[in-house]
Amino acid sequence: MTGEPWKTLQQRWRNHGAQMLGVALVATLVAWACERTGWLKGVEHVAYDRALRAYTGGRGLSSNVVVVAIDQPTLTGISQDVQLRTNFGNWPYTRTLWARIVEELKAAGARAVLFDAVMDEQASDESTDLGFAQVLRETDLPFYVGMVANGTANPLPRADFQVPVPLAAPEAAPPSPEDTFPEDAPEEFEDGPETATPSLPLEALARALAFPARRTDDGQPLPLLQYWSNKEKRWLPRHPVLPTPALVGAVDGFGLVDTEADADGVMRGTRFVYSDGINTYATLPVRLVADLLGAKEVTLSGRALHLGERTWAVNADGSAALDFGGPLHERYPLVSLLVVLNDWLLRSEGKPVRLPADTFRGKVVVIGGTTPGINDIKATPFSSTEPGLAKQAAVVDTLLSGEFITRLPHGMELGITFLVALLSAVLLMTVRSTPLEVGWTLGLPVGLYVVAGVFLKTSHTHLLTAMPALAGMGASVAALAFNHLVANRETEFIRQTFHRFMEPKLVEQMIRSRQLPRLDGENKEISAFFSDIRGFSTFSEHFKEDPRQLVRILNTYLTTVSEALLREGGCLDKYIGDAVVCLFGAPMDQADHAVRACRGALAAKAAVEVLRVDFRQKGFPDVYTRIGVNSAVNFVGNFGSDQLFSYTAIGDGMNLAARLEGANKAYGSVIMIGPRTYELAKDHIEVRELDRVRVAGKTEAVTVYELLALKGQLPPELRRTVERYHEALALYRQARFADAVAVLEAEVARAPEDGPTGKLLERCREYLESPPVDFDGVANLEK
Template sequence: MASDAGRILRLRLRNHLALMVGMAVAATAVAAGSWKLGLLWLPNLERILYDSALTRFTHRQGVSSDIVVLAIDQPSLERVRNNPTYARNFGNYPWTRNLWAHVVDELAYRGAKAVLFDMVMDERSTDPSTDESFAQAVRDTGMPFYLGMSAHPSTPPFPKVDPVHVPRALTPPRPLPAQAPGQDAAPQQAEEFEEQEDPSQAPTDPIETAKVLAFPVKTNGRELPLLEYEPTPGLRVPSHIVPPLPVLLPEAGGFGLVEVEPDPDGSMRRTRFAYSDGVNPFVTLPVALAADLFGAKELEFSGRTMRLGSREFQVNEDGSAEIDFGGTLYQRFPLVPVADVLDSWGLRQEGKAGRKEDLEVLRGKIVVVGGLALGLADQKSTPFMALTPGVSKQVAVLDNLLAGRFITETPFWVSVLFGLGLALFSSVLLMTLRRPVLEFVWLLGIVPVVFMGVGVCLALGRVHPLAALPAAAGLLSSLGATASNHLFANREALFIREAFSRYMEPKLIEQMIEESELPRLDGEEREITAFFSDIRGFSSFSESFRDNPRMLVSVLNRYLTRVSSALLYEGGCLDKYIGDAVVCLFGAPVNHSDHAVRACKGALAVQTAVERLREEFREKNLPDVYTRIGINTARLFVGNFGSDQLFDYTAMGDGMNLASRLEGANKAYGSLIMIGPRTYELAKDSIEVRELDQVRVAGKKEAVRVYELLALRGELSSEKRETVNRYHEALALYRLRRFSEASIVLDTQLSRAPQDGPTAALLKRCQEYAETPPPPEWDGVTSLDKS
């Protein structure tokens, strides 16, 4: 059965492969074109699938061992506001910069490795001394300090420069000496500045500023993205760098852009590493810090590779990369409230050292300062959270730089190839198996299949093949295959109407079509009942028409019409005529569960029709006709068989051969309808039979019981039942080798029913064995010759 099913699949694949491939190619082309043009909602679907796969498959356990977030959280805002000393010295948020001077001092004391400020400081304070206080703290502690910078369309561009970056060694910082308790550094420094020119007001050379802010980027022919601003949808204007406070320019380890870089839906998923204002190149803030960490003199792009000092990263074709968040900000990074660091600094100044372990998490770490409080209006969206502090992006990018990997998109052709493979698999799967349930399940399952594939790529390789394009290709190909299957089904229905109209009752054909029970014309295995009939002595019958062959054809046609009508009435399918022989199938192509009973009813109806025909023939002085019938039930392979020029719907298998042998065996037993054991087993509750014998078919070792079909259940006459009972009695004696006793029983009954052929046949055999006993190994089985 498995080999038959495999043959069917191979035939379908061979016959429709060109259509399957064409359908897959067309579906992939439509999907690829729609992706390029932004049609079919593919960009939105892509973002949804990517976000789901990213959060499900790339979520990592544990917190970073390299980065700590110094949080400007709501409790810190309240603690500064509610502390009279803090409120007097630092004001409300945004705090004066001498607060950050103390924070930098304390971070140096706690052994922080470097500080990255996710903020910009491009406006001078109302008290310039606080700006200098901050710059002085950075200078005196030696803290590697990296500050954000922004761009704006109203800012004039810097002149073009040849930027040079000398990597700064991230040496351990040194804390400032403790001051007198309660004394703030700002007033002393303010007095000093009263005697000098305000450094924040000092003119700054644009060329020198550009040299500090710009970063050498080697693009190897790739154009850097421009800094742009979109005041209204569709209108983009160039932006230029807003320079940070001049007092901070010589003190900071580096400056970098803090662009949000949202996708069209506003969510942060990817980052660029360098931008241009149309004149000079500038790097992002995490790159500015990583450049010193990796000893980089320049940032270099080459194909899908980015080099930064000692590190090499895979990037997308446009120089961007997708961020491997690994989880939410709160799951991935230790968070320290800025108020804790400020309190620790205050206690140390008063000589009241707090618990050392409270801030030990800062030692040797890169500290990223960013706002977490909702009131700071710095809430963005990432795949992991609908609203998360904007610092999440900067921290995640820095973490990816330190880990040496980002998520990168596969080349477009890989996604197209993925889509083509899925589309081809879909068309082959649905057009070979042709299961309506499978069509429905597969249509629902394509997106989950693509989702799992993308998830595995993200988890194992940190690569992102497109999901929406292959999903669209698979769905379009599946819809095409489903439509094609229904078209084939309609064609098959039309073919079945035409092909079976001469072999089956029209109502059965329509029932088969309406119930979607179309036969598999390319073959299938099922249990059916085969019917064979033949005219006894047809050679002698036809000899009588030797001088009038036209009459022979007319008589034979009348006979075949009567036999065929009786069989069609019971739901049979006429297989073929072989001269005077009729071959009929029950249970195929219509899958009748009672096919054995129908075949028996059809055989009895044929006998009744032939009896009437005999009477008609006698009245017209035509030769007499008798019909012998063989019926057998078995699992047979049914379908269209033949050549390219001629084929027909029929059945093949040993079961068909046995049905033919049973028809011929009637001659030896004097019976008219002989049925096989499986037919008897399925129909025994509906029929009356006589067990004739155990027979062995030529070429087979196993013996089978055969039966004579006599009537439908309850329609057997009492005289015939008595004959059957005596026959069974004699058959039992026969099998016990008591041939003489069996002969007596049979002879007595034959005198009462002289026309009973099986009684006469068994009597003759018993008499022969009584005179010449069979050999000792005789098992009571009769062998049927091939003839």
């Protein structure tokens, strides 16, 4: 943006920059306070969830993770099959079933298994636990089980990670049941061992459940396992619930499977490690992937998570949002648990399995419930009825080959919020456009939503929407209020400024239509009117002994001229002694400003003719008036000093209008108009082309005209005189001065009172006596 509009914006910034900064700062602080107190969380969650679905969904199936679903067909199929129900029971199934699943997944080439459930209760038949543990050791398939923490569990001692994970039972175990299932129930699953599983010391359990984790910076501490006690009115620690002892040392690791939902119950993010104040514990997906990557500990450093040689960006507090990529059924291959069990049966009988050979090969298998009957239905941004294992699958998939979604540092979020508020304030308080005010206020949240979505898609960054939107809209409302206040002040100022220079009804019309002038200036095309009394110095000498009479006469004259101009919608610019300056087309926009100026000039001329008759009768000097009218683009606004200023116009167009008024003397005309005025008003006026002139300081010649009457009102006698004048003017431009003189002399004899005819005749006679050098038919219009 260049030119005067840019200067106007700069001036408004200089005048109101402090207010703009103040509005932006206050709006930012209010939005920040609302965000910190949680008032915006609901709005932010809605915006984030929609952006996540719109910009990150539909990614397709993962190549890293397969879900084995405990679905409704599984529950129904096992409950209705007598043999399966006899061996595995109804939900929750015996550990024997999981042993069979592990065997099948191992045979199918699974990379590791994440069991999204806990095994913290011993089976009524302890042999099932021992049998399951034995299968885990024999298959050597990495198998990871969930654990929970609560406030009633006893704390474990500090884990010594230099000591190996303990074995819960001897390596030897009762024989495998493969040869007897499914027709006969396994003996060890029926009668149980002769001796119970030996108990483990607490130090050994601590070593089995805990996992090394630390921060390597001075950032926030690891999150605590804790809960709020209404009884004690404080946060109390939670500790892990111990798993079935038989599984300790048989499974490859335990991890926390807390829901980690937000306050509205929706799972959006996760943390990776927790502490109960004594030991550190990894979440189940982290525990699994740590082993796959050969990591011995979880390290958080600044905004980075480290597992072995791998690093992921996370938030400063060690959390991250999950990149679900879509609903569970669109992101991961789903295989019914019953299908896997049937494949085990087929494989044990030497028959071909039904699942494709690459279903599980090299992939992490997540086992969990997907039916409401399992009571593990949670909400995610993609669905309000999503299985809880969706979070575990998303974390595993991201740790293997993806990125988490993180927020910007809080300082940057505040900075962006301030910039949005400042942009809103500056834009609305400088441009002051009603369409912009409405469009910006309504479009700002939508724009921020789109930008946030693009950030999610391209950089996995959660750009806050609610806080910047609130700040921006708050700043916008404040800016609108400021603009309204300024507009009211400007309206009153305009009313006071222009009511003496324009007809009051036009001033009110200008205010009602909101066509308020830009008092700080603007470029616009207007028509300027200049008038002056011939020989005013001689006029005023008649009253040097009675100056009060001069003032009364001059006031009468100025009132007469002004009233004629005001009736045509003119704005009186100034009086300079006897001279009158009037603007048409400013401050109120007038598409027909040239026509109005011409009508005003003719009306002023007619009114002055009546006044001249009255003055002659009273013995007053003559007030013969010359008028110049010109249309051009001028700079219009308030000009002056701190002590005195007025609304006026400046520019070459104003200068030419003044020159035209003075040039009437050389041409014997009363009203002279410029070429642009003629171009705009020619369909409404009658004119005489006077000459082509060159203004002092300019090289280009312009055609000037004498304004004679409104269209169709020119008397026949004057029309004939104009035609003879044009005939002579054409001869004059051809330097045929003698021929021109002949035409003009004949017309002067017929109409001796026509000033332009006489003046052109004088010039032609002069050129006959003294021929001009390099004559081009253009007269020089001197200052």
